[in-house]
Amino acid sequence: MELYTPEALIGEEEIALRIEALGKAITQDFENEDLVVICVLKGAFMFCSDLIKKINRPLKLEFISLSSYGDSTNSSGNVRLEMDITANIEGKNVIIVEDIVDTGLTIKTLMELLSVRNPKTVKLASLLFKPVKLKHKVNIDYLGFEIEDKFVIGYGLDYAGRYRELPYIGILNAGN
Numbered sequence: 023m024e025l026y027t028p029e030a031l032i033g034e035e036e037i038a039l040r041i042e043a044l045g046k047a048i049t050q051d052f053e054n055e056d057l058v059v060i061c062v063l064k065g066a067f068m069f070c071s072d073l074i075k076k077i078n079r080p081l082k083l084e085f086i087s088l089s090s091y092g093d094s095t096n097s098s099g100n101v102r103l104e105m106d107i108t109a110n111i112e113g114k115n116v117i118i119v120e121d122i123v124d125t126g127l128t129i130k131t132l133m134e135l136l137s138v139r140n141p142k143t144v145k146l147a148s149l150l151f152k153p154v155k156l157k158h159k160v161n162i163d164y165l166g167f168e169i170e171d172k173f174v175i176g177y178g179l180d181y182a183g184r185y186r187e188l189p190y191i192g193i194l195n196a197g198n
């Protein structure tokens with residue numbers, strides 16, 4: 023059987039502790055306010071599912087699917103909308119949940135897409151931020167971890183569709 027243990031960068035416990043803190047912060051910031059949480063598929067599915075369990079406020083969950091990396095470790099520069107949300111977000115408090123902000127192109131594209139729908143507020147929660155590659159200015163309201171310039175996998179993040187199921191964040195090596 024193929025060996026399958028990519029090098030760990032951020033472990034399960036560290037992720038869980040950070041998510042608990044982010045959930046608390048969101049809970050406090052949205053006292054008496056309803057929320058629409060938008061999970062950006064596919065990468066954010068695991069982070070989003072753990073994060074919403076730590077938000078102690080009424081919320082509705084929506085999914086959007088955006089893709090620009092395909093089977094590469096670099097952005098194609100073209101963000102494809104594969105599936106849109108179904109809810110009307112006009113006048114609503116929206117929290118976008120992303121797995122990673124790398125070049126910032128995906129989140130820039132998504133912010134533009136949502137802003138014309140007139141939400142009341144839009145905040146961004148991202149588990150990871152890779153500042154070295156950033157090309158578009160992005161404000162992350164709820165950040166998990168800043169990471170170095172390595173292509174990461176696991177906990178929802180993929181390389182060519184693989185590794186999303188790993189319970190921790192690992193680093194993609196040539197040997198993986």
Ligand SMILES: O=P(O)(O)OC[C@H]1O[C@H](OP(=O)(O)OP(=O)(O)O)[C@H](O)[C@@H]1O
Nearest residue numbers: 063064065089090091124125126127128
């Ligand atoms: O800041 P950027 O350079 O735009 O990169 C970040 C985006 O890229 C990845 O999505 P991907 O295109 O791999 O789709 P996936 O989530 O379905 O894997 C990741 O999940 C983010 O959404």
Ligand code: HPA
Nearest residue numbers: 124172173174175179180
């Ligand atoms: O480092 C990364 N890993 C996985 N997907 C990504 N999408 C942007 N950056 C990354």
Ligand SMILES: [Mg+2]
Nearest residue numbers: 065091092180
């Ligand atoms: Mg991907």
